[in-house]
Amino acid sequence: MRLPAIPDDAPFSGEQRAWLAGFMAGLHSRLTVQDAEAASAATPRAVLNILFGTQTGNAEMLAQELAAASRAQGFEPMVLGLDDVEMASLAAMERVIVVTSTYGEGEMPDNAHGFWQALSSPDAARLEAMHYAVLALGDTAYDGFCQAGKLIDTRLEQLGARRLATRLDCDIDYEKVSADWIAATLPLVPRPEGSVAPASAPAAAAETARPARSEWTRRNPYPARLAVSRRLSGADSGKDIRHFEFALGDSGLSYEAGDALGVIPRNDPALVEALLARLGAKADAPAGDLPVVEALSRTLEIRTPSRELIAAIEARAGDEQLSHVLRHGDREALDAWLWGRDVLDLLNLNPALDIDLAEFLGWLKPLQHRAYSISSSPLAHQGSVHLTIAAVRWQREGRDHGGVCSTYLADRLAEGDTAGIFVSPNKAFRPPQDGQAPMIMVGPGTGIAPFRGFLHHRRSQGATGRNWLFFGDQHQASDFIYADELAEMSRDGVITRLDLAFSRDQAEKIYVQTRMRENGRDLYAWLEEGGHFYVCGDASRMAKDVDEALHEIVARHGSLSAEAAADYVARLRREKRYQRDVY
Numbered sequence: 001m002r003l004p005a006i007p008d009d010a011p012f013s014g015e016q017r018a019w020l021a022g023f024m025a026g027l028h029s030r031l032t033v034q035d036a037e038a039a040s041a042a043t044p045r046a047v048l049n050i051l052f053g054t055q056t057g058n059a060e061m062l063a064q065e066l067a068a069a070s071r072a073q074g075f076e077p078m079v080l081g082l083d084d085v086e087m088a089s090l091a092a093m094e095r096v097i098v099v100t101s102t103y104g105e106g107e108m109p110d111n112a113h114g115f116w117q118a119l120s121s122p123d124a125a126r127l128e129a130m131h132y133a134v135l136a137l138g139d140t141a142y143d144g145f146c147q148a149g150k151l152i153d154t155r156l157e158q159l160g161a162r163r164l165a166t167r168l169d170c171d172i173d174y175e176k177v178s179a180d181w182i183a184a185t186l187p188l189v190p191r192p193e194g195s196v197a198p199a200s201a202p203a204a205a206a207e208t209a210r211p212a213r214s215e216w217t218r219r220n221p222y223p224a225r226l227a228v229s230r231r232l233s234g235a236d237s238g239k240d241i242r243h244f245e246f247a248l249g250d251s252g253l254s255y256e257a258g259d260a261l262g263v264i265p266r267n268d269p270a271l272v273e274a275l276l277a278r279l280g281a282k283a284d285a286p287a288g289d290l291p292v293v294e295a296l297s298r299t300l301e302i303r304t305p306s307r308e309l310i311a312a313i314e315a316r317a318g319d320e321q322l323s324h325v326l327r328h329g330d331r332e333a334l335d336a337w338l339w340g341r342d343v344l345d346l347l348n349l350n351p352a353l354d355i356d357l358a359e360f361l362g363w364l365k366p367l368q369h370r371a372y373s374i375s376s377s378p379l380a381h382q383g384s385v386h387l388t389i390a391a392v393r394w395q396r397e398g399r400d401h402g403g404v405c406s407t408y409l410a411d412r413l414a415e416g417d418t419a420g421i422f423v424s425p426n427k428a429f430r431p432p433q434d435g436q437a438p439m440i441m442v443g444p445g446t447g448i449a450p451f452r453g454f455l456h457h458r459r460s461q462g463a464t465g466r467n468w469l470f471f472g473d474q475h476q477a478s479d480f481i482y483a484d485e486l487a488e489m490s491r492d493g494v495i496t497r498l499d500l501a502f503s504r505d506q507a508e509k510i511y512v513q514t515r516m517r518e519n520g521r522d523l524y525a526w527l528e529e530g531g532h533f534y535v536c537g538d539a540s541r542m543a544k545d546v547d548e549a550l551h552e553i554v555a556r557h558g559s560l561s562a563e564a565a566a567d568y569v570a571r572l573r574r575e576k577r578y579q580r581d582v583y
Helices: 014-042 058-072 087-092 110-119 147-158 175-188 203-209 269-279 292-298 307-317 320-328 331-338 343-347 357-362 404-411 445-461 483-492 512-518 520-528 542-557 562-574
Strands: 046-053 075-081 095-101 131-137 168-170 222-231 241-247 260-263 370-373 384-390 393-396 399-402 418-424 439-442 467-473 497-502 532-537 578-582
Touching (some): 046 058, 058 075, 058 095, 058 131, 058 175, 087 110, 095 147, 110 147, 110 562, 131 147, 260 384, 269 343, 292 357, 307 320, 307 343, 320 331, 370 384, 370 445, 384 404, 384 445, 399 404, 439 445, 439 520, 445 532, 497 512, 520 542, 532 542, 542 562, 542 578, 562 578
Parallel strands (some): 046 095, 131 168, 467 497, 532 578
Antiparallel strands (some): 222 241, 222 418, 241 384, 260 370, 393 399
Protein backbone atom coordinates (compact mmCIF):
# COMPACT_ATOMS: atom_id res chain seq x y z
CA MET A 1 0.00 0.00 0.00
CA ARG A 2 1.37 3.44 -1.00
CA LEU A 3 0.48 6.45 1.17
CA PRO A 4 -0.12 9.89 -0.41
CA ALA A 5 2.70 12.44 -0.29
CA ILE A 6 2.35 15.65 1.79
CA PRO A 7 1.07 18.42 -0.55
CA ASP A 8 3.55 21.23 -1.17
CA ASP A 9 0.95 23.86 -0.15
CA ALA A 10 -0.05 22.13 3.09
CA PRO A 11 0.00 24.65 6.03
CA PHE A 12 2.86 23.01 7.98
CA SER A 13 6.09 24.46 9.24
CA GLY A 14 9.37 22.86 8.14
CA GLU A 15 9.71 21.09 11.50
CA GLN A 16 6.09 19.82 11.34
CA ARG A 17 6.57 18.71 7.73
CA ALA A 18 9.71 16.73 8.69
CA TRP A 19 7.92 15.04 11.61
CA LEU A 20 4.95 14.07 9.40
CA ALA A 21 7.25 12.72 6.70
CA GLY A 22 9.01 10.51 9.23
CA PHE A 23 5.70 9.32 10.71
CA MET A 24 4.27 8.43 7.29
CA ALA A 25 7.51 6.66 6.28
CA GLY A 26 7.31 4.50 9.40
CA LEU A 27 3.62 3.77 8.78
CA HIS A 28 4.38 2.85 5.17
CA SER A 29 7.12 0.49 6.35
CA ARG A 30 4.74 -1.30 8.74
CA LEU A 31 2.04 -1.58 6.10
CA THR A 32 4.57 -2.94 3.61
CA VAL A 33 5.56 -5.68 6.06
CA GLN A 34 1.88 -6.50 6.67
CA ASP A 35 1.24 -6.64 2.93
CA ALA A 36 4.25 -8.91 2.47
CA GLU A 37 3.06 -11.19 5.26
CA ALA A 38 -0.44 -11.35 3.75
CA ALA A 39 0.99 -12.14 0.31
CA SER A 40 3.25 -14.77 1.82
CA ALA A 41 0.31 -16.43 3.58
CA ALA A 42 -1.54 -16.66 0.26
CA THR A 43 1.46 -18.08 -1.60
CA PRO A 44 2.31 -21.80 -1.45
CA ARG A 45 5.40 -22.26 0.73
CA ALA A 46 8.00 -24.84 -0.10
CA VAL A 47 8.66 -27.24 2.76
CA LEU A 48 12.41 -27.84 3.16
CA ASN A 49 13.27 -30.88 5.28
CA ILE A 50 16.54 -30.33 7.17
CA LEU A 51 17.76 -33.60 8.66
CA PHE A 52 20.72 -33.70 11.02
CA GLY A 53 23.02 -36.35 12.45
CA THR A 54 24.96 -35.13 15.46
CA GLN A 55 27.32 -36.41 18.14
CA THR A 56 28.24 -33.26 20.07
CA GLY A 57 25.67 -30.75 18.82
CA ASN A 58 27.56 -28.94 16.02
CA ALA A 59 25.51 -30.47 13.20
CA GLU A 60 22.25 -29.68 14.99
CA MET A 61 23.32 -26.09 15.55
CA LEU A 62 24.25 -25.78 11.87
CA ALA A 63 20.89 -27.30 10.90
CA GLN A 64 19.11 -24.62 12.92
CA GLU A 65 21.15 -21.90 11.21
CA LEU A 66 20.27 -23.42 7.84
CA ALA A 67 16.61 -23.37 8.87
CA ALA A 68 16.83 -19.68 9.70
CA ALA A 69 18.48 -18.90 6.36
CA SER A 70 15.89 -20.95 4.45
CA ARG A 71 12.99 -19.30 6.28
CA ALA A 72 14.32 -15.90 5.24
CA GLN A 73 14.31 -17.21 1.65
CA GLY A 74 10.62 -18.11 1.81
CA PHE A 75 10.91 -21.82 2.67
CA GLU A 76 9.09 -23.62 5.46
CA PRO A 77 11.88 -25.53 7.23
CA MET A 78 11.19 -28.79 9.07
CA VAL A 79 14.19 -29.77 11.23
CA LEU A 80 14.49 -33.38 12.39
CA GLY A 81 17.18 -35.65 13.79
CA LEU A 82 17.93 -38.50 11.38
CA ASP A 83 16.68 -41.21 13.73
CA ASP A 84 13.38 -39.34 14.03
CA VAL A 85 12.72 -39.82 10.30
CA GLU A 86 10.48 -42.71 9.31
CA MET A 87 11.31 -44.24 5.93
CA ALA A 88 7.74 -43.76 4.70
CA SER A 89 8.00 -40.06 5.51
CA LEU A 90 11.41 -39.83 3.84
CA ALA A 91 10.00 -41.29 0.61
CA ALA A 92 7.42 -38.47 0.51
CA MET A 93 9.95 -35.67 1.00
CA GLU A 94 10.62 -33.52 -2.06
CA ARG A 95 13.28 -31.14 -0.72
CA VAL A 96 15.93 -32.40 1.71
CA ILE A 97 19.22 -31.10 3.05
CA VAL A 98 21.16 -33.45 5.31
CA VAL A 99 23.66 -32.02 7.79
CA THR A 100 25.69 -34.71 9.50
CA SER A 101 28.87 -35.18 11.46
CA THR A 102 30.95 -38.36 11.53
CA TYR A 103 31.79 -40.18 14.74
CA GLY A 104 35.13 -41.90 15.37
CA GLU A 105 36.69 -43.60 12.36
CA GLY A 106 33.90 -43.14 9.85
CA GLU A 107 30.87 -44.18 11.94
CA MET A 108 27.41 -42.68 11.96
CA PRO A 109 26.73 -40.32 14.87
CA ASP A 110 24.62 -41.64 17.72
CA ASN A 111 21.32 -40.22 16.45
CA ALA A 112 21.71 -41.68 12.95
CA HIS A 113 22.26 -45.42 13.51
CA GLY A 114 18.65 -46.45 12.95
CA PHE A 115 18.25 -44.13 9.97
CA TRP A 116 21.32 -45.51 8.23
CA GLN A 117 20.30 -49.10 8.94
CA ALA A 118 16.94 -48.49 7.27
CA LEU A 119 18.35 -46.39 4.41
CA SER A 120 21.04 -48.93 3.54
CA SER A 121 18.59 -51.84 3.60
CA PRO A 122 18.04 -53.61 0.25
CA ASP A 123 14.31 -53.01 0.80
CA ALA A 124 14.63 -49.23 1.17
CA ALA A 125 12.00 -47.26 -0.76
CA ARG A 126 12.85 -45.45 -3.98
CA LEU A 127 13.27 -41.67 -3.67
CA GLU A 128 12.71 -40.34 -7.22
CA ALA A 129 10.61 -37.43 -5.95
CA MET A 130 13.44 -36.07 -3.80
CA HIS A 131 15.89 -33.27 -4.50
CA TYR A 132 18.66 -33.27 -1.93
CA ALA A 133 22.05 -31.99 -0.82
CA VAL A 134 24.44 -33.08 1.92
CA LEU A 135 26.59 -30.94 4.21
CA ALA A 136 29.12 -33.10 6.06
CA LEU A 137 31.21 -32.20 9.11
CA GLY A 138 34.43 -34.02 9.94
CA ASP A 139 38.09 -33.88 10.85
CA THR A 140 40.87 -34.63 8.36
CA ALA A 141 42.93 -36.08 11.22
CA TYR A 142 40.76 -39.21 10.88
CA ASP A 143 40.77 -41.71 8.03
CA GLY A 144 36.98 -41.72 7.94
CA PHE A 145 36.83 -38.00 7.18
CA CYS A 146 33.14 -37.05 6.65
CA GLN A 147 32.38 -40.72 5.95
CA ALA A 148 28.83 -40.53 7.33
CA GLY A 149 27.99 -37.70 4.93
CA LYS A 150 29.63 -39.51 2.01
CA LEU A 151 27.66 -42.70 2.67
CA ILE A 152 24.32 -40.91 2.96
CA ASP A 153 25.01 -38.82 -0.15
CA THR A 154 25.83 -41.91 -2.22
CA ARG A 155 22.90 -43.93 -0.91
CA LEU A 156 20.33 -41.21 -1.60
CA GLU A 157 21.57 -41.04 -5.19
CA GLN A 158 21.38 -44.84 -5.50
CA LEU A 159 17.74 -44.69 -4.43
CA GLY A 160 16.91 -42.26 -7.23
CA ALA A 161 17.06 -38.91 -5.42
CA ARG A 162 18.44 -36.01 -7.46
CA ARG A 163 21.41 -34.10 -6.10
CA LEU A 164 20.97 -30.33 -5.94
CA ALA A 165 24.58 -29.43 -5.20
CA THR A 166 27.91 -31.13 -4.72
CA ARG A 167 28.35 -32.40 -1.18
CA LEU A 168 30.46 -30.16 1.04
CA ASP A 169 32.96 -31.96 3.29
CA CYS A 170 33.97 -29.58 6.08
CA ASP A 171 37.09 -29.84 8.24
CA ILE A 172 37.18 -28.51 11.81
CA ASP A 173 36.96 -24.88 10.64
CA TYR A 174 33.53 -25.22 9.06
CA GLU A 175 31.77 -21.93 9.80
CA LYS A 176 32.76 -19.85 6.75
CA VAL A 177 32.70 -22.59 4.11
CA SER A 178 29.36 -23.96 5.35
CA ALA A 179 27.79 -20.49 5.29
CA ASP A 180 28.98 -19.97 1.70
CA TRP A 181 27.65 -23.41 0.71
CA ILE A 182 24.26 -22.71 2.26
CA ALA A 183 24.02 -19.36 0.48
CA ALA A 184 24.84 -21.02 -2.86
CA THR A 185 22.62 -24.08 -2.36
CA LEU A 186 19.32 -22.60 -1.16
CA PRO A 187 18.57 -20.86 -4.51
CA LEU A 188 18.89 -24.28 -6.20
CA VAL A 189 16.12 -25.84 -4.12
CA PRO A 190 12.98 -26.22 -6.32
CA ARG A 191 9.77 -24.55 -5.26
CA PRO A 192 6.17 -25.69 -5.79
CA GLU A 193 4.23 -24.19 -8.67
CA GLY A 194 2.92 -20.75 -7.77
CA SER A 195 5.50 -20.03 -5.10
CA VAL A 196 8.28 -17.54 -5.62
CA ALA A 197 11.44 -16.69 -3.76
CA PRO A 198 11.36 -13.26 -2.08
CA ALA A 199 13.30 -10.65 -4.04
CA SER A 200 15.19 -9.85 -0.88
CA ALA A 201 14.51 -10.87 2.68
CA PRO A 202 14.07 -7.89 5.02
CA ALA A 203 17.20 -7.61 7.14
CA ALA A 204 15.19 -7.42 10.35
CA ALA A 205 13.19 -10.53 9.47
CA ALA A 206 16.33 -12.48 8.61
CA GLU A 207 17.97 -11.43 11.83
CA THR A 208 14.90 -12.41 13.84
CA ALA A 209 14.85 -15.83 12.20
CA ARG A 210 18.47 -16.57 13.05
CA PRO A 211 18.94 -18.60 16.27
CA ALA A 212 20.39 -16.63 19.14
CA ARG A 213 24.06 -17.41 19.70
CA SER A 214 26.43 -16.26 22.36
CA GLU A 215 28.91 -13.55 21.47
CA TRP A 216 31.58 -15.81 22.98
CA THR A 217 32.66 -18.39 20.42
CA ARG A 218 35.67 -20.42 19.34
CA ARG A 219 36.89 -17.40 17.38
CA ASN A 220 35.97 -14.95 20.13
CA PRO A 221 36.41 -16.78 23.46
CA TYR A 222 35.60 -15.24 26.82
CA PRO A 223 38.70 -14.58 28.97
CA ALA A 224 37.51 -16.40 32.09
CA ARG A 225 39.32 -16.28 35.42
CA LEU A 226 40.34 -19.65 36.84
CA ALA A 227 38.86 -19.48 40.34
CA VAL A 228 39.68 -23.02 41.54
CA SER A 229 42.31 -25.56 40.52
CA ARG A 230 42.30 -28.59 42.83
CA ARG A 231 43.79 -32.06 42.54
CA LEU A 232 41.21 -34.80 43.07
CA SER A 233 43.30 -37.97 42.76
CA GLY A 234 45.42 -39.07 45.70
CA ALA A 235 49.18 -38.73 46.04
CA ASP A 236 49.68 -42.44 45.28
CA SER A 237 47.55 -42.40 42.16
CA GLY A 238 49.06 -43.02 38.76
CA LYS A 239 46.78 -40.27 37.46
CA ASP A 240 46.58 -36.52 37.96
CA ILE A 241 42.88 -35.68 37.89
CA ARG A 242 41.96 -32.06 38.54
CA HIS A 243 38.83 -30.08 39.36
CA PHE A 244 38.69 -26.64 37.72
CA GLU A 245 36.20 -23.82 38.23
CA PHE A 246 36.00 -20.83 35.90
CA ALA A 247 34.23 -17.64 36.97
CA LEU A 248 31.75 -16.42 34.35
CA GLY A 249 31.69 -12.84 35.66
CA ASP A 250 29.56 -10.53 33.55
CA SER A 251 30.09 -12.58 30.37
CA GLY A 252 26.46 -13.55 30.01
CA LEU A 253 27.62 -17.09 29.20
CA SER A 254 24.98 -19.68 29.96
CA TYR A 255 25.00 -23.45 29.77
CA GLU A 256 22.91 -26.50 30.61
CA ALA A 257 23.81 -29.75 32.31
CA GLY A 258 25.23 -31.96 29.56
CA ASP A 259 26.93 -29.19 27.56
CA ALA A 260 30.66 -29.06 26.88
CA LEU A 261 33.09 -26.22 27.52
CA GLY A 262 35.58 -25.29 24.83
CA VAL A 263 38.98 -24.20 26.14
CA ILE A 264 41.56 -22.40 23.99
CA PRO A 265 44.93 -23.94 24.90
CA ARG A 266 48.50 -22.72 24.65
CA ASN A 267 51.32 -25.02 23.58
CA ASP A 268 54.06 -26.08 25.99
CA PRO A 269 56.85 -23.43 25.89
CA ALA A 270 59.45 -26.19 26.31
CA LEU A 271 58.24 -27.92 23.16
CA VAL A 272 58.15 -24.63 21.26
CA GLU A 273 61.73 -23.88 22.28
CA ALA A 274 62.87 -27.38 21.32
CA LEU A 275 61.26 -27.07 17.87
CA LEU A 276 62.91 -23.71 17.22
CA ALA A 277 66.26 -25.20 18.20
CA ARG A 278 65.72 -28.23 15.95
CA LEU A 279 64.80 -26.00 13.00
CA GLY A 280 67.60 -23.54 13.69
CA ALA A 281 65.05 -20.71 13.68
CA LYS A 282 65.04 -17.48 15.64
CA ALA A 283 62.04 -16.71 17.81
CA ASP A 284 61.30 -13.49 15.91
CA ALA A 285 61.38 -15.06 12.44
CA PRO A 286 58.16 -14.23 10.57
CA ALA A 287 55.29 -16.72 10.41
CA GLY A 288 52.54 -14.89 8.59
CA ASP A 289 51.49 -11.92 10.70
CA LEU A 290 53.16 -13.29 13.85
CA PRO A 291 56.68 -14.03 15.06
CA VAL A 292 57.22 -17.77 14.74
CA VAL A 293 57.47 -18.22 18.51
CA GLU A 294 53.93 -16.80 18.86
CA ALA A 295 52.57 -18.89 15.98
CA LEU A 296 53.99 -22.09 17.48
CA SER A 297 52.71 -21.14 20.92
CA ARG A 298 49.20 -19.97 20.10
CA THR A 299 47.98 -20.82 16.60
CA LEU A 300 49.58 -24.05 15.31
CA GLU A 301 49.20 -27.69 16.38
CA ILE A 302 52.64 -29.03 17.33
CA ARG A 303 51.68 -31.98 19.50
CA THR A 304 49.76 -34.17 17.03
CA PRO A 305 51.46 -34.57 13.62
CA SER A 306 49.24 -33.76 10.65
CA ARG A 307 48.87 -36.06 7.66
CA GLU A 308 50.81 -33.55 5.57
CA LEU A 309 53.71 -33.54 8.01
CA ILE A 310 53.76 -37.35 8.26
CA ALA A 311 53.87 -37.71 4.47
CA ALA A 312 56.53 -35.02 4.09
CA ILE A 313 58.78 -36.55 6.75
CA GLU A 314 58.35 -40.04 5.30
CA ALA A 315 59.46 -38.78 1.89
CA ARG A 316 62.57 -37.14 3.34
CA ALA A 317 63.66 -38.96 6.50
CA GLY A 318 64.45 -42.39 5.09
CA ASP A 319 62.91 -44.18 8.07
CA GLU A 320 62.19 -47.74 6.98
CA GLN A 321 59.60 -48.46 9.64
CA LEU A 322 57.50 -45.37 8.89
CA SER A 323 57.75 -45.99 5.15
CA HIS A 324 56.69 -49.61 5.60
CA VAL A 325 53.62 -48.65 7.64
CA LEU A 326 52.51 -45.93 5.21
CA ARG A 327 53.02 -48.00 2.07
CA HIS A 328 50.88 -50.84 3.39
CA GLY A 329 48.01 -48.43 4.21
CA ASP A 330 47.31 -50.08 7.55
CA ARG A 331 45.66 -47.42 9.68
CA GLU A 332 45.87 -49.44 12.89
CA ALA A 333 49.59 -50.04 12.35
CA LEU A 334 50.13 -46.34 11.65
CA ASP A 335 48.21 -45.35 14.78
CA ALA A 336 50.31 -47.77 16.83
CA TRP A 337 53.51 -46.36 15.34
CA LEU A 338 52.40 -42.76 15.94
CA TRP A 339 51.21 -43.38 19.51
CA GLY A 340 53.02 -41.01 21.85
CA ARG A 341 55.00 -39.28 19.09
CA ASP A 342 54.71 -35.54 18.56
CA VAL A 343 55.92 -33.24 15.79
CA LEU A 344 59.44 -33.01 17.24
CA ASP A 345 59.68 -36.80 17.41
CA LEU A 346 59.03 -37.00 13.66
CA LEU A 347 61.58 -34.31 12.88
CA ASN A 348 64.13 -36.25 14.95
CA LEU A 349 63.67 -39.42 12.90
CA ASN A 350 66.56 -38.02 10.89
CA PRO A 351 68.53 -35.48 12.96
CA ALA A 352 70.59 -34.56 9.90
CA LEU A 353 67.52 -33.58 7.89
CA ASP A 354 67.49 -29.86 7.12
CA ILE A 355 63.95 -28.46 6.93
CA ASP A 356 62.95 -25.04 5.65
CA LEU A 357 60.97 -23.11 8.28
CA ALA A 358 58.29 -21.81 5.90
CA GLU A 359 57.76 -25.28 4.43
CA PHE A 360 57.53 -26.80 7.90
CA LEU A 361 54.91 -24.28 9.00
CA GLY A 362 52.83 -25.21 5.97
CA TRP A 363 52.65 -28.81 7.19
CA LEU A 364 51.03 -27.85 10.50
CA LYS A 365 47.30 -27.68 11.19
CA PRO A 366 45.70 -24.84 13.19
CA LEU A 367 45.69 -25.30 16.95
CA GLN A 368 42.15 -26.27 17.93
CA HIS A 369 40.21 -25.79 21.13
CA ARG A 370 39.66 -28.77 23.39
CA ALA A 371 36.10 -29.57 24.50
CA TYR A 372 35.41 -31.00 27.96
CA SER A 373 32.16 -32.23 29.47
CA ILE A 374 30.90 -29.70 32.00
CA SER A 375 30.74 -31.17 35.51
CA SER A 376 28.46 -28.58 37.10
CA SER A 377 24.87 -27.38 36.95
CA PRO A 378 23.96 -23.72 36.44
CA LEU A 379 21.18 -24.21 38.99
CA ALA A 380 23.62 -25.27 41.71
CA HIS A 381 26.74 -23.37 40.66
CA GLN A 382 25.57 -19.95 39.58
CA GLY A 383 28.25 -17.74 38.06
CA SER A 384 30.74 -20.54 37.43
CA VAL A 385 31.40 -23.56 35.25
CA HIS A 386 33.30 -26.68 36.41
CA LEU A 387 35.52 -29.18 34.60
CA THR A 388 36.98 -32.53 35.66
CA ILE A 389 40.13 -33.31 33.67
CA ALA A 390 42.97 -35.81 33.83
CA ALA A 391 46.32 -34.24 32.99
CA VAL A 392 47.87 -36.46 30.31
CA ARG A 393 51.62 -37.02 30.64
CA TRP A 394 54.04 -39.62 29.27
CA GLN A 395 57.68 -40.13 28.38
CA ARG A 396 59.07 -41.23 25.03
CA GLU A 397 62.69 -41.51 24.01
CA GLY A 398 63.84 -39.64 27.09
CA ARG A 399 61.55 -36.65 26.55
CA ASP A 400 58.56 -35.53 28.62
CA HIS A 401 55.34 -35.29 26.64
CA GLY A 402 51.93 -34.00 27.67
CA GLY A 403 48.41 -33.36 26.47
CA VAL A 404 48.11 -29.91 24.94
CA CYS A 405 45.23 -28.52 27.00
CA SER A 406 45.22 -30.79 30.05
CA THR A 407 48.80 -29.84 31.01
CA TYR A 408 48.16 -26.21 30.06
CA LEU A 409 45.40 -26.11 32.66
CA ALA A 410 47.16 -28.24 35.28
CA ASP A 411 50.72 -26.94 35.00
CA ARG A 412 50.72 -23.50 33.45
CA LEU A 413 47.43 -21.87 34.47
CA ALA A 414 47.32 -20.71 38.09
CA GLU A 415 44.30 -19.63 40.08
CA GLY A 416 43.59 -16.03 39.10
CA ASP A 417 44.91 -16.46 35.55
CA THR A 418 42.55 -16.27 32.58
CA ALA A 419 41.90 -18.67 29.72
CA GLY A 420 39.68 -18.34 26.68
CA ILE A 421 36.47 -20.38 26.97
CA PHE A 422 33.12 -20.77 25.21
CA VAL A 423 30.13 -23.08 25.60
CA SER A 424 29.45 -25.90 23.13
CA PRO A 425 25.76 -26.82 23.56
CA ASN A 426 24.95 -30.53 23.36
CA LYS A 427 21.19 -30.93 23.10
CA ALA A 428 21.67 -34.65 22.48
CA PHE A 429 22.95 -35.19 26.04
CA ARG A 430 20.55 -33.96 28.69
CA PRO A 431 19.12 -35.28 31.97
CA PRO A 432 15.49 -36.47 31.66
CA GLN A 433 12.95 -33.70 31.30
CA ASP A 434 10.63 -35.77 33.46
CA GLY A 435 11.89 -35.32 37.00
CA GLN A 436 10.29 -38.61 38.01
CA ALA A 437 12.06 -40.72 35.36
CA PRO A 438 14.79 -43.09 36.62
CA MET A 439 18.32 -42.25 35.49
CA ILE A 440 21.18 -44.75 35.04
CA MET A 441 24.65 -43.26 34.54
CA VAL A 442 27.85 -45.09 33.57
CA GLY A 443 30.89 -42.85 33.96
CA PRO A 444 34.24 -44.31 35.04
CA GLY A 445 37.20 -41.98 35.67
CA THR A 446 36.64 -38.49 34.34
CA GLY A 447 33.52 -39.85 32.64
CA ILE A 448 31.77 -38.93 35.88
CA ALA A 449 32.00 -35.26 34.89
CA PRO A 450 28.57 -34.68 33.26
CA PHE A 451 26.86 -36.95 35.79
CA ARG A 452 28.09 -34.80 38.65
CA GLY A 453 26.31 -31.98 36.81
CA PHE A 454 23.21 -34.12 36.26
CA LEU A 455 22.98 -35.03 39.95
CA HIS A 456 23.40 -31.43 41.12
CA HIS A 457 20.81 -30.40 38.52
CA ARG A 458 18.22 -32.91 39.71
CA ARG A 459 18.82 -32.06 43.36
CA SER A 460 18.38 -28.34 42.64
CA GLN A 461 15.18 -29.10 40.72
CA GLY A 462 13.80 -31.21 43.52
CA ALA A 463 13.40 -34.09 41.04
CA THR A 464 12.12 -37.27 42.65
CA GLY A 465 13.35 -39.76 40.03
CA ARG A 466 15.78 -42.48 41.15
CA ASN A 467 19.44 -42.04 40.21
CA TRP A 468 21.87 -44.94 39.73
CA LEU A 469 25.57 -44.26 39.17
CA PHE A 470 28.20 -46.76 38.01
CA PHE A 471 31.67 -45.37 38.72
CA GLY A 472 35.13 -46.89 38.74
CA ASP A 473 38.84 -46.42 38.17
CA GLN A 474 42.04 -48.25 39.14
CA HIS A 475 42.31 -48.00 42.96
CA GLN A 476 39.64 -46.92 45.42
CA ALA A 477 42.15 -45.47 47.90
CA SER A 478 43.68 -43.03 45.39
CA ASP A 479 41.30 -42.76 42.41
CA PHE A 480 37.84 -42.39 43.97
CA ILE A 481 37.28 -38.79 42.89
CA TYR A 482 34.42 -36.80 44.46
CA ALA A 483 34.07 -39.60 47.05
CA ASP A 484 32.86 -37.28 49.83
CA GLU A 485 30.42 -35.53 47.52
CA LEU A 486 28.96 -38.81 46.26
CA ALA A 487 28.68 -40.14 49.83
CA GLU A 488 26.74 -37.02 50.84
CA MET A 489 24.40 -37.38 47.87
CA SER A 490 23.86 -41.03 48.76
CA ARG A 491 22.98 -40.12 52.36
CA ASP A 492 20.61 -37.41 51.14
CA GLY A 493 18.87 -39.81 48.76
CA VAL A 494 19.91 -37.98 45.61
CA ILE A 495 21.88 -41.07 44.58
CA THR A 496 19.65 -44.12 44.93
CA ARG A 497 22.30 -46.66 43.98
CA LEU A 498 26.08 -46.34 43.67
CA ASP A 499 27.99 -49.28 42.18
CA LEU A 500 31.79 -49.06 42.22
CA ALA A 501 34.35 -50.92 40.12
CA PHE A 502 38.04 -50.43 40.96
CA SER A 503 39.84 -52.63 38.47
CA ARG A 504 43.18 -53.14 40.23
CA ASP A 505 42.16 -53.62 43.84
CA GLN A 506 41.94 -57.39 43.31
CA ALA A 507 43.53 -60.06 41.12
CA GLU A 508 40.60 -60.19 38.70
CA LYS A 509 39.96 -56.87 36.99
CA ILE A 510 36.49 -55.49 37.61
CA TYR A 511 35.03 -52.80 35.37
CA VAL A 512 31.76 -50.85 35.27
CA GLN A 513 30.37 -53.29 32.69
CA THR A 514 31.10 -56.09 35.18
CA ARG A 515 28.89 -54.35 37.74
CA MET A 516 26.21 -53.80 35.10
CA ARG A 517 26.03 -57.51 34.35
CA GLU A 518 25.98 -58.38 38.07
CA ASN A 519 22.97 -56.11 38.51
CA GLY A 520 21.42 -56.79 35.12
CA ARG A 521 18.00 -57.82 36.42
CA ASP A 522 17.53 -54.51 38.27
CA LEU A 523 19.01 -52.48 35.43
CA TYR A 524 16.56 -53.98 32.97
CA ALA A 525 13.71 -53.35 35.42
CA TRP A 526 14.68 -49.66 35.61
CA LEU A 527 14.63 -49.46 31.81
CA GLU A 528 11.20 -51.11 31.72
CA GLU A 529 10.01 -48.47 34.18
CA GLY A 530 11.01 -45.67 31.80
CA GLY A 531 14.64 -45.31 32.85
CA HIS A 532 17.15 -43.26 30.86
CA PHE A 533 20.59 -44.80 30.24
CA TYR A 534 23.72 -42.62 29.89
CA VAL A 535 27.38 -43.32 29.14
CA CYS A 536 30.33 -40.94 29.26
CA GLY A 537 34.01 -41.64 28.67
CA ASP A 538 36.39 -43.47 26.37
CA ALA A 539 34.78 -44.36 23.04
CA SER A 540 37.32 -46.86 21.78
CA ARG A 541 36.90 -49.49 24.49
CA MET A 542 34.78 -48.58 27.50
CA ALA A 543 31.74 -47.30 25.61
CA LYS A 544 31.79 -50.28 23.25
CA ASP A 545 32.07 -52.72 26.18
CA VAL A 546 29.21 -50.98 27.98
CA ASP A 547 27.05 -51.10 24.85
CA GLU A 548 27.76 -54.82 24.48
CA ALA A 549 26.87 -55.40 28.13
CA LEU A 550 23.62 -53.44 27.71
CA HIS A 551 22.59 -55.62 24.76
CA GLU A 552 23.39 -58.77 26.74
CA ILE A 553 21.39 -57.57 29.76
CA VAL A 554 18.37 -56.71 27.64
CA ALA A 555 18.51 -60.08 25.85
CA ARG A 556 18.96 -62.11 29.04
CA HIS A 557 16.55 -60.39 31.38
CA GLY A 558 14.01 -59.52 28.70
CA SER A 559 14.12 -63.10 27.35
CA LEU A 560 14.81 -61.70 23.89
CA SER A 561 16.82 -62.87 20.91
CA ALA A 562 19.94 -60.93 19.97
CA GLU A 563 18.01 -59.30 17.13
CA ALA A 564 15.09 -58.34 19.37
CA ALA A 565 17.51 -56.96 21.99
CA ALA A 566 19.14 -54.81 19.30
CA ASP A 567 15.70 -53.47 18.37
CA TYR A 568 15.01 -52.73 22.06
CA VAL A 569 18.24 -50.74 22.39
CA ALA A 570 17.54 -48.96 19.10
CA ARG A 571 14.15 -47.94 20.49
CA LEU A 572 15.88 -46.52 23.57
CA ARG A 573 18.00 -44.38 21.23
CA ARG A 574 14.96 -43.20 19.26
CA GLU A 575 13.18 -42.27 22.48
CA LYS A 576 16.28 -40.35 23.62
CA ARG A 577 16.60 -42.76 26.57
CA TYR A 578 20.05 -44.00 25.55
CA GLN A 579 22.49 -41.10 25.27
CA ARG A 580 26.27 -41.07 25.05
CA ASP A 581 28.97 -38.46 25.52
CA VAL A 582 32.02 -40.38 24.33
CA TYR A 583 35.38 -39.34 22.96
